[in-house]
Amino acid sequence: MSTAQVFGYAIVGLGTQIVEVEATISNGLPQLDLVGISDRRSKQIRAKVRSAIVQSGYKMPDRRIIVNLAPSDIDKEHAGFDLPVALSILLASHQIDRSRFLNIHAMGDLSLTGWIKPAPGQALAVISSQGRGETLVVGDGVNWGALIDTPCLITATTLSDFKSDLRPKIEAAKVSPCSPARTTELIDDIKGQSAAKRALAIAALGRHHLLLSGPPGSGKTMLAKRLIGLLEPLNREQVIELNCIASLQGTNHFRLNLPRPFREVHHSTSAAALIGGGNPPKPGEITKAHHGILFLDELPEFSHQVLNQLRQPMESGTIEIHRAHHHLQYPAQFQLVAAMNPCPCGWLGSARPCSCLGDAISRYQRKVSGPIMDRIDLQVSVPAVKPEHLLEEFKKLPVTEPEGQTEHERLGSTLERARRFRDHRQSLDDRPLPQQLQSEALAFMTDAANRLQLSGRSIQKVVSIGRTIADLGLARHVTPQHLIEALSLRPN
Numbered sequence: 001m002s003t004a005q006v007f008g009y010a011i012v013g014l015g016t017q018i019v020e021v022e023a024t025i026s027n028g029l030p031q032l033d034l035v036g037i038s039d040r041r042s043k044q045i046r047a048k049v050r051s052a053i054v055q056s057g058y059k060m061p062d063r064r065i066i067v068n069l070a071p072s073d074i075d076k077e078h079a080g081f082d083l084p085v086a087l088s089i090l091l092a093s094h095q096i097d098r099s100r101f102l103n104i105h106a107m108g109d110l111s112l113t114g115w116i117k118p119a120p121g122q123a124l125a126v127i128s129s130q131g132r133g134e135t136l137v138v139g140d141g142v143n144w145g146a147l148i149d150t151p152c153l154i155t156a157t158t159l160s161d162f163k164s165d166l167r168p169k170i171e172a173a174k175v176s177p178c179s180p181a182r183t184t185e186l187i188d189d190i191k192g193q194s195a196a197k198r199a200l201a202i203a204a205l206g207r208h209h210l211l212l213s214g215p216p217g218s219g220k221t222m223l224a225k226r227l228i229g230l231l232e233p234l235n236r237e238q239v240i241e242l243n244c245i246a247s248l249q250g251t252n253h254f255r256l257n258l259p260r261p262f263r264e265v266h267h268s269t270s271a272a273a274l275i276g277g278g279n280p281p282k283p284g285e286i287t288k289a290h291h292g293i294l295f296l297d298e299l300p301e302f303s304h305q306v307l308n309q310l311r312q313p314m315e316s317g318t319i320e321i322h323r324a325h326h327h328l329q330y331p332a333q334f335q336l337v338a339a340m341n342p343c344p345c346g347w348l349g350s351a352r353p354c355s356c357l358g359d360a361i362s363r364y365q366r367k368v369s370g371p372i373m374d375r376i377d378l379q380v381s382v383p384a385v386k387p388e389h390l391l392e393e394f395k396k397l398p399v400t401e402p403e404g405q406t407e408h409e410r411l412g413s414t415l416e417r418a419r420r421f422r423d424h425r426q427s428l429d430d431r432p433l434p435q436q437l438q439s440e441a442l443a444f445m446t447d448a449a450n451r452l453q454l455s456g457r458s459i460q461k462v463v464s465i466g467r468t469i470a471d472l473g474l475a476r477h478v479t480p481q482h483l484i485e486a487l488s489l490r491p492n
Contacts, residue, residue, distance in 0.1 A: 001026040004091030004098065007105040008084035009128070010074050011121040013328040014244060016128045018105075020070045021081070023088035028064030034085070036069035037076045048110045049086045056114035056159035061093045075326060077280045080119030083108035083137065086159060096162045105129060106137040114159040116140070123247035123254065126153065127240065137166070186408040187226045192385045196223050199380040199489060201411060204230035205418050206468030209314065209336040209375065211299070211491060214382030215350040220339035223382065224295050227337060228262045229408070230415060231293075238291045241331065245290060248283055261292030263334075267301035275309045281321045281328050286313055289334035299340040300367035307372055310336070314375045336376065340368070350384050377461050379491040414472070422471040433463045437478055441466075444480040448487060462486045 002025045009016040032050065034042040053060050067085050069076060084106040090096045107125045108116040116139035129136040130152055140155040154166045187197060196212065196219075203210045204227060212220040234242070242261065243254045263285050265274065276284035286294055296302060313319045317333040342348040343356045344364050356364075405413065429436060437445060449459050465486035466478045475482070 002092045002094070004088050005103075006084045006088040006091065006101075007103070007134075008069070008081050009105070009107050009121075009125040010076055011078050011080075011124060011248070012074065013330055014124065014241075014248075016121075016124050017074055019074070019076065019081075019084075021067060021084040021088045022070070023065060023067045023085075023092040025061050025089075025092045026064050026066075030062045030064070032065045032067070032089075034067050034069065036072035037081070041077055041081075045082055045085055048082050048112060049089065051112040052082070052086055052110040052114040052159050053089065055112065057163075058090060058095050058159070059093075061089070065089060065092075075280050078119070078121055079109045080107040080122065080125070082110035082119075083116060083139075083159075086110060087137070087162070090159075090162065100165065101162075104137055105134045108137070108139045110159065116156055116158060120250045121248050123244045127244060129153075186229065186406070187411060188407045190219060190222060190226060193219060193223065193382060196380050196382050197411075199378055200227050200230060201415060201472060202465065202468055202489070203227060203335070203337075203378055204232075205415055205422070205472055206377075206464065207231075207335050208377035208465060208468065210338070211373075211376045211379040212337070212339045212382050213342055213379060214339075215341060215348075215352070215384050216346045218382045218384045220382050221295075221297060224293070224297075224337045224339060225262065228260055228293055230411065231260050231335075232415075232419060234258060234260060234291060242291060245283060245287060245331075249288075261289050262295065263289040263292065264295045264297065267296070267298050269302075269306065271303075271306045271309050274306055275313065275319050275332075276321050276328075276330055277323075279323070281323060281326050283330050284319070286310070286319060286332040286334050287330040290331045291333060292335070294334040294336050296336070296338040299338040300364055304367065304369065308369060311371055311375065338376070349381075351386075373491045374455060374457055376491055377465055378489045380489065418472045418474065421474050425471070425476065433467055434460070436467075437463065441478050441480055441483060444483055448483070452487075458490065462490060465489060 004023050006021045006023075008019040008021050010019050032046050034045060037045070050060055067088060069081065069085075087096075087101065087104065087106055091098055091101060105125075107119055107122055109119045110116060118139050122138060125136060126138065128134075133152065135152055135154060137154045137156060140157045156162065156166055187200070190197065199210065200223060202208065210224075210227070212223055214220055236256070239256055239258050242258055247254075265285050269285065272278055272284065274284050275286055276282060299307075313332040313334075314336060317331065319330050319332045321328045321330070342365075343354055343361045345355045348354040348356065348361060354361075434442075434445075445459070445463065448454070448462075454462065462483060463478070463486075466482040469482045469485055470476075470478045473482075
Protein backbone atom coordinates (compact mmCIF):
# COMPACT_ATOMS: atom_id res chain seq x y z
CA MET A 1 0.00 0.00 0.00
CA SER A 2 1.28 3.46 -0.91
CA THR A 3 0.06 6.81 0.45
CA ALA A 4 0.70 10.47 -0.26
CA GLN A 5 -0.60 13.74 1.12
CA VAL A 6 -1.35 17.10 -0.49
CA PHE A 7 -3.16 20.10 0.99
CA GLY A 8 -6.01 22.03 -0.62
CA TYR A 9 -8.19 24.97 0.41
CA ALA A 10 -11.87 25.18 1.25
CA ILE A 11 -13.45 28.61 0.77
CA VAL A 12 -15.26 29.76 3.92
CA GLY A 13 -16.82 33.20 3.47
CA LEU A 14 -13.95 35.50 2.57
CA GLY A 15 -11.38 33.20 4.13
CA THR A 16 -9.95 29.71 3.66
CA GLN A 17 -9.56 26.51 5.60
CA ILE A 18 -6.88 23.96 4.83
CA VAL A 19 -8.14 20.60 3.60
CA GLU A 20 -5.96 17.49 3.86
CA VAL A 21 -6.08 15.50 0.61
CA GLU A 22 -4.69 12.01 1.27
CA ALA A 23 -4.47 9.32 -1.42
CA THR A 24 -4.03 5.61 -0.74
CA ILE A 25 -3.28 3.05 -3.47
CA SER A 26 -3.79 -0.62 -2.55
CA ASN A 27 -4.41 -3.96 -4.21
CA GLY A 28 -7.90 -4.49 -5.53
CA LEU A 29 -10.11 -3.88 -8.50
CA PRO A 30 -9.27 -0.65 -10.39
CA GLN A 31 -11.46 1.99 -8.84
CA LEU A 32 -11.20 5.64 -7.74
CA ASP A 33 -13.22 6.65 -4.68
CA LEU A 34 -13.40 10.13 -3.14
CA VAL A 35 -14.61 10.47 0.45
CA GLY A 36 -15.29 13.58 2.49
CA ILE A 37 -17.00 15.33 -0.43
CA SER A 38 -20.49 15.23 -1.92
CA ASP A 39 -21.36 12.59 -4.53
CA ARG A 40 -22.06 15.27 -7.15
CA ARG A 41 -18.66 16.92 -6.80
CA SER A 42 -16.95 13.53 -6.43
CA LYS A 43 -18.31 12.36 -9.78
CA GLN A 44 -17.08 15.51 -11.54
CA ILE A 45 -13.60 15.37 -9.99
CA ARG A 46 -13.13 11.66 -10.75
CA ALA A 47 -13.96 12.12 -14.43
CA LYS A 48 -11.68 15.13 -14.89
CA VAL A 49 -8.76 13.70 -12.91
CA ARG A 50 -8.77 10.38 -14.83
CA SER A 51 -8.75 12.13 -18.19
CA ALA A 52 -6.18 14.79 -17.17
CA ILE A 53 -3.71 12.20 -15.82
CA VAL A 54 -3.84 10.07 -18.96
CA GLN A 55 -3.77 13.02 -21.39
CA SER A 56 -0.74 14.49 -19.57
CA GLY A 57 1.41 11.43 -20.24
CA TYR A 58 1.01 9.71 -16.87
CA LYS A 59 -0.53 6.33 -16.15
CA MET A 60 -3.67 5.96 -14.15
CA PRO A 61 -2.92 3.28 -11.51
CA ASP A 62 -4.86 0.09 -12.23
CA ARG A 63 -5.43 -0.60 -8.54
CA ARG A 64 -7.83 0.52 -5.79
CA ILE A 65 -7.44 4.27 -5.11
CA ILE A 66 -9.09 6.04 -2.19
CA VAL A 67 -8.72 9.81 -1.76
CA ASN A 68 -9.88 11.29 1.52
CA LEU A 69 -10.62 15.02 1.90
CA ALA A 70 -10.57 15.98 5.57
CA PRO A 71 -12.19 17.44 7.53
CA SER A 72 -15.37 16.07 6.05
CA ASP A 73 -17.80 18.48 7.77
CA ILE A 74 -16.87 21.62 5.80
CA ASP A 75 -18.24 22.69 2.45
CA LYS A 76 -16.18 21.57 -0.58
CA GLU A 77 -18.67 22.41 -3.31
CA HIS A 78 -16.46 25.02 -4.91
CA ALA A 79 -13.94 24.22 -7.65
CA GLY A 80 -10.25 23.91 -6.97
CA PHE A 81 -9.84 20.33 -5.67
CA ASP A 82 -9.07 18.82 -9.08
CA LEU A 83 -5.37 19.67 -8.86
CA PRO A 84 -4.67 18.49 -5.27
CA VAL A 85 -6.53 15.19 -5.94
CA ALA A 86 -4.52 14.56 -9.12
CA LEU A 87 -1.22 15.43 -7.41
CA SER A 88 -1.97 13.15 -4.46
CA ILE A 89 -2.55 10.22 -6.87
CA LEU A 90 0.61 10.95 -8.85
CA LEU A 91 2.67 11.22 -5.66
CA ALA A 92 1.23 8.00 -4.22
CA SER A 93 2.01 6.15 -7.46
CA HIS A 94 5.59 7.57 -7.52
CA GLN A 95 5.11 9.20 -10.93
CA ILE A 96 6.44 12.53 -9.64
CA ASP A 97 9.25 13.13 -7.19
CA ARG A 98 7.99 13.20 -3.59
CA SER A 99 11.07 15.02 -2.31
CA ARG A 100 10.25 18.10 -4.42
CA PHE A 101 6.59 18.26 -3.39
CA LEU A 102 6.69 17.55 0.33
CA ASN A 103 3.78 19.19 2.22
CA ILE A 104 2.73 20.99 -0.96
CA HIS A 105 -0.47 23.09 -1.12
CA ALA A 106 -2.38 23.25 -4.38
CA MET A 107 -5.54 24.75 -5.85
CA GLY A 108 -6.72 24.61 -9.43
CA ASP A 109 -9.35 23.38 -11.84
CA LEU A 110 -8.30 20.77 -14.44
CA SER A 111 -9.42 20.49 -18.02
CA LEU A 112 -9.84 17.06 -19.60
CA THR A 113 -6.51 17.54 -21.40
CA GLY A 114 -4.61 18.41 -18.21
CA TRP A 115 -4.55 22.21 -18.44
CA ILE A 116 -4.60 23.91 -15.02
CA LYS A 117 -7.13 26.73 -14.82
CA PRO A 118 -7.64 29.24 -11.97
CA ALA A 119 -10.48 28.24 -9.67
CA PRO A 120 -13.09 30.64 -8.23
CA GLY A 121 -11.83 31.96 -4.91
CA GLN A 122 -8.21 31.17 -5.76
CA ALA A 123 -7.13 34.69 -4.75
CA LEU A 124 -8.23 33.91 -1.19
CA ALA A 125 -5.91 30.90 -1.14
CA VAL A 126 -3.04 33.01 -2.51
CA ILE A 127 -3.48 35.68 0.17
CA SER A 128 -3.85 33.20 3.04
CA SER A 129 -0.81 31.20 1.91
CA GLN A 130 1.32 34.34 2.13
CA GLY A 131 0.25 34.97 5.71
CA ARG A 132 1.09 31.42 6.78
CA GLY A 133 4.27 31.05 4.74
CA GLU A 134 2.91 28.15 2.68
CA THR A 135 4.12 27.30 -0.81
CA LEU A 136 1.12 27.08 -3.11
CA VAL A 137 0.86 25.53 -6.56
CA VAL A 138 -1.61 27.30 -8.89
CA GLY A 139 -2.32 27.64 -12.57
CA ASP A 140 -0.24 30.04 -14.66
CA GLY A 141 -1.47 33.06 -16.59
CA VAL A 142 -2.72 35.24 -13.71
CA ASN A 143 -1.07 38.46 -12.55
CA TRP A 144 -0.54 37.26 -9.00
CA GLY A 145 2.14 39.90 -8.50
CA ALA A 146 -0.65 42.48 -8.13
CA LEU A 147 -1.76 40.75 -4.92
CA ILE A 148 1.32 39.44 -3.13
CA ASP A 149 4.55 40.79 -1.74
CA THR A 150 6.58 37.59 -1.37
CA PRO A 151 7.38 34.93 -4.00
CA CYS A 152 5.77 31.88 -2.40
CA LEU A 153 3.87 30.62 -5.44
CA ILE A 154 4.70 27.88 -7.91
CA THR A 155 2.86 28.22 -11.20
CA ALA A 156 2.17 25.43 -13.67
CA THR A 157 0.40 25.49 -17.00
CA THR A 158 -0.42 21.79 -17.35
CA LEU A 159 -0.28 18.68 -15.20
CA SER A 160 2.71 17.46 -17.23
CA ASP A 161 4.80 20.40 -15.90
CA PHE A 162 5.26 18.48 -12.65
CA LYS A 163 7.68 16.17 -14.43
CA SER A 164 10.17 19.05 -14.39
CA ASP A 165 11.68 21.02 -11.51
CA LEU A 166 9.06 23.68 -10.80
CA ARG A 167 10.25 26.62 -8.73
CA PRO A 168 8.67 29.80 -7.34
CA LYS A 169 8.70 32.46 -10.04
CA ILE A 170 6.22 35.10 -8.96
CA GLU A 171 7.69 38.54 -8.54
CA ALA A 172 6.50 40.91 -5.88
CA ALA A 173 4.24 43.73 -6.93
CA LYS A 174 6.05 46.82 -8.11
CA VAL A 175 3.12 49.20 -7.90
CA SER A 176 2.46 50.65 -4.46
CA PRO A 177 0.45 52.54 -3.46
CA CYS A 178 -2.40 51.92 -5.89
CA SER A 179 -2.97 54.27 -8.73
CA PRO A 180 -6.50 55.75 -8.62
CA ALA A 181 -8.78 54.66 -11.42
CA ARG A 182 -9.98 57.48 -13.67
CA THR A 183 -13.69 58.07 -14.07
CA THR A 184 -15.58 59.48 -17.02
CA GLU A 185 -18.63 60.28 -14.88
CA LEU A 186 -18.06 63.97 -14.18
CA ILE A 187 -20.21 66.30 -12.12
CA ASP A 188 -19.79 68.95 -14.84
CA ASP A 189 -22.43 67.05 -16.84
CA ILE A 190 -25.13 67.97 -14.31
CA LYS A 191 -26.85 71.26 -15.05
CA GLY A 192 -28.11 73.21 -12.05
CA GLN A 193 -28.96 71.17 -8.90
CA SER A 194 -26.60 73.14 -6.64
CA ALA A 195 -28.25 71.79 -3.46
CA ALA A 196 -27.91 68.20 -4.66
CA LYS A 197 -24.24 68.77 -5.58
CA ARG A 198 -23.63 70.11 -2.09
CA ALA A 199 -25.20 66.96 -0.65
CA LEU A 200 -22.99 64.82 -2.92
CA ALA A 201 -19.89 66.52 -1.51
CA ILE A 202 -21.05 65.89 2.07
CA ALA A 203 -21.93 62.27 1.27
CA ALA A 204 -18.57 61.71 -0.45
CA LEU A 205 -16.51 63.10 2.42
CA GLY A 206 -18.38 61.33 5.24
CA ARG A 207 -19.49 58.19 3.33
CA HIS A 208 -23.07 58.98 4.38
CA HIS A 209 -26.09 57.06 3.07
CA LEU A 210 -28.07 59.26 0.68
CA LEU A 211 -31.69 59.39 -0.53
CA LEU A 212 -32.56 61.45 -3.63
CA SER A 213 -36.22 62.36 -4.06
CA GLY A 214 -37.67 64.07 -7.10
CA PRO A 215 -39.87 63.73 -10.19
CA PRO A 216 -38.91 61.54 -13.17
CA GLY A 217 -36.12 62.93 -15.32
CA SER A 218 -34.78 65.33 -12.71
CA GLY A 219 -31.33 63.69 -12.69
CA LYS A 220 -31.41 61.41 -9.63
CA THR A 221 -29.67 58.48 -11.32
CA MET A 222 -27.10 60.78 -12.90
CA LEU A 223 -26.30 62.32 -9.50
CA ALA A 224 -25.90 58.88 -7.94
CA LYS A 225 -23.46 57.80 -10.67
CA ARG A 226 -21.42 61.00 -10.30
CA LEU A 227 -20.89 60.33 -6.60
CA ILE A 228 -18.54 57.42 -7.33
CA GLY A 229 -16.05 59.83 -8.96
CA LEU A 230 -15.92 61.98 -5.81
CA LEU A 231 -15.02 59.21 -3.38
CA GLU A 232 -11.54 58.74 -1.99
CA PRO A 233 -9.32 56.35 -4.04
CA LEU A 234 -9.00 52.83 -2.72
CA ASN A 235 -5.91 51.90 -0.73
CA ARG A 236 -3.92 48.73 -1.38
CA GLU A 237 -5.67 46.65 1.32
CA GLN A 238 -9.09 47.59 -0.06
CA VAL A 239 -8.00 46.72 -3.61
CA ILE A 240 -6.82 43.29 -2.50
CA GLU A 241 -10.11 42.72 -0.67
CA LEU A 242 -12.13 43.66 -3.76
CA ASN A 243 -10.00 41.38 -5.92
CA CYS A 244 -10.72 38.54 -3.52
CA ILE A 245 -14.47 39.20 -3.74
CA ALA A 246 -14.22 39.25 -7.53
CA SER A 247 -12.30 35.97 -7.38
CA LEU A 248 -15.27 34.31 -5.66
CA GLN A 249 -17.27 35.19 -8.78
CA GLY A 250 -14.70 33.56 -11.06
CA THR A 251 -12.78 36.71 -12.04
CA ASN A 252 -9.04 36.18 -11.98
CA HIS A 253 -7.71 39.26 -13.77
CA PHE A 254 -6.26 41.22 -10.89
CA ARG A 255 -5.19 44.84 -11.06
CA LEU A 256 -4.30 47.60 -8.64
CA ASN A 257 -6.09 50.55 -10.29
CA LEU A 258 -9.57 49.36 -9.42
CA PRO A 259 -12.45 51.86 -9.26
CA ARG A 260 -14.82 51.71 -6.35
CA PRO A 261 -17.71 49.37 -7.21
CA PHE A 262 -21.08 50.79 -8.23
CA ARG A 263 -23.87 48.20 -8.03
CA GLU A 264 -27.23 49.22 -9.47
CA VAL A 265 -29.92 46.85 -8.21
CA HIS A 266 -33.36 46.36 -9.79
CA HIS A 267 -36.38 46.48 -7.50
CA SER A 268 -37.35 42.90 -8.43
CA THR A 269 -34.15 41.58 -6.78
CA SER A 270 -34.68 38.83 -4.21
CA ALA A 271 -33.35 38.92 -0.67
CA ALA A 272 -30.81 36.16 -1.44
CA ALA A 273 -29.47 38.11 -4.43
CA LEU A 274 -29.24 41.31 -2.38
CA ILE A 275 -27.64 40.10 0.84
CA GLY A 276 -26.25 36.72 -0.25
CA GLY A 277 -27.45 33.15 0.05
CA GLY A 278 -28.15 30.11 -2.07
CA ASN A 279 -26.79 26.58 -1.76
CA PRO A 280 -23.91 26.83 -1.35
CA PRO A 281 -24.18 30.44 -0.11
CA LYS A 282 -22.65 33.10 -2.34
CA PRO A 283 -22.03 36.83 -1.81
CA GLY A 284 -24.89 39.16 -2.63
CA GLU A 285 -25.01 42.67 -4.05
CA ILE A 286 -24.14 44.33 -0.73
CA THR A 287 -20.86 42.40 -0.65
CA LYS A 288 -20.15 43.14 -4.32
CA ALA A 289 -20.66 46.83 -3.40
CA HIS A 290 -18.09 46.58 -0.58
CA HIS A 291 -16.07 49.84 -0.35
CA GLY A 292 -18.36 51.29 -3.01
CA ILE A 293 -21.95 52.32 -3.70
CA LEU A 294 -25.14 50.26 -3.65
CA PHE A 295 -27.70 52.13 -5.75
CA LEU A 296 -31.38 51.32 -5.29
CA ASP A 297 -33.54 53.13 -7.82
CA GLU A 298 -37.31 53.36 -7.25
CA LEU A 299 -36.82 52.60 -3.55
CA PRO A 300 -40.53 52.21 -2.60
CA GLU A 301 -40.94 49.54 -5.31
CA PHE A 302 -38.62 47.16 -3.45
CA SER A 303 -40.24 44.47 -1.35
CA HIS A 304 -40.67 45.45 2.30
CA GLN A 305 -39.04 42.17 3.38
CA VAL A 306 -36.07 42.72 1.05
CA LEU A 307 -35.41 46.27 2.23
CA ASN A 308 -35.52 45.28 5.88
CA GLN A 309 -32.67 42.85 5.23
CA LEU A 310 -30.41 45.90 4.88
CA ARG A 311 -30.94 47.15 8.42
CA GLN A 312 -28.24 45.09 10.14
CA PRO A 313 -25.48 45.32 7.47
CA MET A 314 -25.98 49.10 7.18
CA GLU A 315 -24.97 49.37 10.83
CA SER A 316 -22.33 46.65 11.16
CA GLY A 317 -20.70 46.64 7.71
CA THR A 318 -20.91 42.83 7.56
CA ILE A 319 -23.54 40.23 6.70
CA GLU A 320 -23.81 36.87 8.40
CA ILE A 321 -25.56 34.05 6.55
CA HIS A 322 -26.84 31.20 8.71
CA ARG A 323 -28.01 28.00 7.11
CA ALA A 324 -28.37 24.45 8.37
CA HIS A 325 -24.89 23.47 7.19
CA HIS A 326 -23.32 26.88 6.68
CA HIS A 327 -22.36 29.85 8.82
CA LEU A 328 -20.59 32.46 6.70
CA GLN A 329 -19.67 36.10 7.12
CA TYR A 330 -19.07 38.47 4.21
CA PRO A 331 -17.94 42.12 4.33
CA ALA A 332 -20.58 44.69 3.38
CA GLN A 333 -19.19 48.19 4.00
CA PHE A 334 -21.28 49.79 1.27
CA GLN A 335 -22.63 53.30 0.90
CA LEU A 336 -26.34 53.22 0.17
CA VAL A 337 -27.63 55.68 -2.42
CA ALA A 338 -31.34 55.43 -3.13
CA ALA A 339 -33.74 57.32 -5.39
CA MET A 340 -37.51 57.66 -5.30
CA ASN A 341 -40.36 59.68 -6.70
CA PRO A 342 -42.39 61.80 -4.28
CA CYS A 343 -45.62 59.98 -5.21
CA PRO A 344 -46.86 57.11 -7.42
CA CYS A 345 -47.26 59.31 -10.52
CA GLY A 346 -44.01 61.11 -9.68
CA TRP A 347 -45.12 64.71 -10.17
CA LEU A 348 -45.95 65.83 -6.63
CA GLY A 349 -44.47 69.29 -5.98
CA SER A 350 -43.45 69.86 -9.62
CA ALA A 351 -44.88 72.12 -12.33
CA ARG A 352 -46.81 69.19 -13.77
CA PRO A 353 -50.03 68.47 -11.85
CA CYS A 354 -50.10 65.40 -9.60
CA SER A 355 -52.88 62.89 -10.26
CA CYS A 356 -52.51 60.90 -7.03
CA LEU A 357 -55.02 60.85 -4.21
CA GLY A 358 -53.92 61.74 -0.70
CA ASP A 359 -54.14 58.18 0.62
CA ALA A 360 -52.15 56.84 -2.33
CA ILE A 361 -49.34 59.31 -1.64
CA SER A 362 -49.11 58.39 2.05
CA ARG A 363 -49.23 54.64 1.29
CA TYR A 364 -46.48 55.05 -1.31
CA GLN A 365 -44.19 56.93 1.07
CA ARG A 366 -44.84 54.44 3.88
CA LYS A 367 -43.51 51.56 1.76
CA VAL A 368 -40.05 52.46 3.07
CA SER A 369 -40.11 51.54 6.76
CA GLY A 370 -39.16 53.93 9.53
CA PRO A 371 -36.11 51.92 10.65
CA ILE A 372 -34.67 52.07 7.11
CA MET A 373 -35.31 55.81 6.84
CA ASP A 374 -33.69 56.30 10.24
CA ARG A 375 -30.52 54.66 8.93
CA ILE A 376 -30.35 56.96 5.88
CA ASP A 377 -28.21 59.98 6.73
CA LEU A 378 -29.14 62.49 4.03
CA GLN A 379 -32.35 63.14 2.10
CA VAL A 380 -32.20 65.65 -0.72
CA SER A 381 -34.95 66.98 -2.93
CA VAL A 382 -34.01 66.97 -6.61
CA PRO A 383 -36.48 69.25 -8.39
CA ALA A 384 -36.94 69.21 -12.14
CA VAL A 385 -34.93 71.89 -13.93
CA LYS A 386 -37.09 74.17 -16.06
CA PRO A 387 -36.55 73.53 -19.80
CA GLU A 388 -35.56 77.13 -20.55
CA HIS A 389 -32.96 77.07 -17.75
CA LEU A 390 -31.66 73.67 -18.87
CA LEU A 391 -31.28 74.81 -22.50
CA GLU A 392 -29.53 77.98 -21.36
CA GLU A 393 -27.09 75.87 -19.34
CA PHE A 394 -26.30 73.75 -22.40
CA LYS A 395 -25.52 76.93 -24.40
CA LYS A 396 -22.97 78.12 -21.84
CA LEU A 397 -19.31 77.27 -22.09
CA PRO A 398 -17.92 75.12 -19.26
CA VAL A 399 -17.22 77.27 -16.20
CA THR A 400 -13.64 76.99 -15.00
CA GLU A 401 -11.74 78.43 -12.09
CA PRO A 402 -8.85 80.87 -12.63
CA GLU A 403 -6.42 77.96 -12.38
CA GLY A 404 -8.24 76.32 -15.29
CA GLN A 405 -10.05 73.70 -13.19
CA THR A 406 -13.41 72.29 -14.18
CA GLU A 407 -16.21 72.08 -11.64
CA HIS A 408 -15.43 68.38 -11.05
CA GLU A 409 -11.74 69.09 -10.51
CA ARG A 410 -12.49 71.99 -8.19
CA LEU A 411 -14.83 69.87 -6.07
CA GLY A 412 -12.28 67.06 -6.05
CA SER A 413 -9.59 69.45 -4.79
CA THR A 414 -11.95 70.72 -2.08
CA LEU A 415 -12.67 67.17 -0.94
CA GLU A 416 -8.96 66.28 -0.92
CA ARG A 417 -8.17 69.28 1.31
CA ALA A 418 -11.08 68.34 3.58
CA ARG A 419 -9.82 64.74 3.89
CA ARG A 420 -6.33 65.92 4.88
CA PHE A 421 -7.86 68.31 7.41
CA ARG A 422 -10.10 65.57 8.81
CA ASP A 423 -7.24 63.10 9.19
CA HIS A 424 -5.12 65.70 10.99
CA ARG A 425 -8.00 66.68 13.28
CA GLN A 426 -8.73 63.05 14.16
CA SER A 427 -5.10 62.52 15.10
CA LEU A 428 -5.42 65.36 17.65
CA ASP A 429 -8.78 64.39 19.15
CA ASP A 430 -10.04 60.80 19.02
CA ARG A 431 -12.95 61.25 21.44
CA PRO A 432 -16.46 60.18 20.36
CA LEU A 433 -18.14 62.89 18.27
CA PRO A 434 -20.82 63.96 20.82
CA GLN A 435 -18.07 64.57 23.37
CA GLN A 436 -16.30 66.92 20.95
CA LEU A 437 -19.23 69.37 20.84
CA GLN A 438 -18.56 72.64 22.60
CA SER A 439 -21.11 74.21 24.94
CA GLU A 440 -23.01 76.27 22.34
CA ALA A 441 -23.33 73.40 19.87
CA LEU A 442 -24.18 70.95 22.67
CA ALA A 443 -26.96 73.20 23.97
CA PHE A 444 -28.38 73.60 20.46
CA MET A 445 -28.28 69.85 19.81
CA THR A 446 -29.97 69.10 23.13
CA ASP A 447 -32.79 71.55 22.38
CA ALA A 448 -33.21 70.26 18.81
CA ALA A 449 -33.30 66.63 19.95
CA ASN A 450 -36.04 67.41 22.48
CA ARG A 451 -38.11 69.47 20.05
CA LEU A 452 -37.86 66.98 17.18
CA GLN A 453 -37.97 63.88 19.43
CA LEU A 454 -34.86 62.45 17.80
CA SER A 455 -33.79 58.90 18.53
CA GLY A 456 -30.32 58.10 19.80
CA ARG A 457 -29.30 56.94 16.33
CA SER A 458 -30.65 60.15 14.77
CA ILE A 459 -28.73 62.31 17.25
CA GLN A 460 -25.52 60.44 16.43
CA LYS A 461 -26.11 60.84 12.70
CA VAL A 462 -26.91 64.56 12.93
CA VAL A 463 -23.70 65.16 14.89
CA SER A 464 -21.74 63.03 12.39
CA ILE A 465 -23.16 64.96 9.42
CA GLY A 466 -22.42 68.25 11.21
CA ARG A 467 -18.85 67.11 11.73
CA THR A 468 -18.55 66.30 8.01
CA ILE A 469 -19.93 69.73 7.07
CA ALA A 470 -17.41 71.36 9.41
CA ASP A 471 -14.57 69.33 7.85
CA LEU A 472 -15.73 70.38 4.39
CA GLY A 473 -15.36 74.01 5.50
CA LEU A 474 -12.04 73.26 7.30
CA ALA A 475 -13.61 74.27 10.64
CA ARG A 476 -11.99 72.98 13.82
CA HIS A 477 -15.23 72.84 15.84
CA VAL A 478 -18.84 71.98 15.01
CA THR A 479 -21.07 75.05 15.31
CA PRO A 480 -24.87 75.38 15.52
CA GLN A 481 -24.84 76.48 11.86
CA HIS A 482 -23.30 73.16 10.88
CA LEU A 483 -25.92 71.30 12.88
CA ILE A 484 -28.75 73.33 11.33
CA GLU A 485 -27.62 72.28 7.85
CA ALA A 486 -27.28 68.68 9.04
CA LEU A 487 -30.83 68.71 10.41
CA SER A 488 -32.15 70.13 7.12
CA LEU A 489 -30.65 67.15 5.28
CA ARG A 490 -32.09 64.47 7.57
CA PRO A 491 -35.13 62.44 6.37
CA ASN A 492 -38.42 63.77 7.72
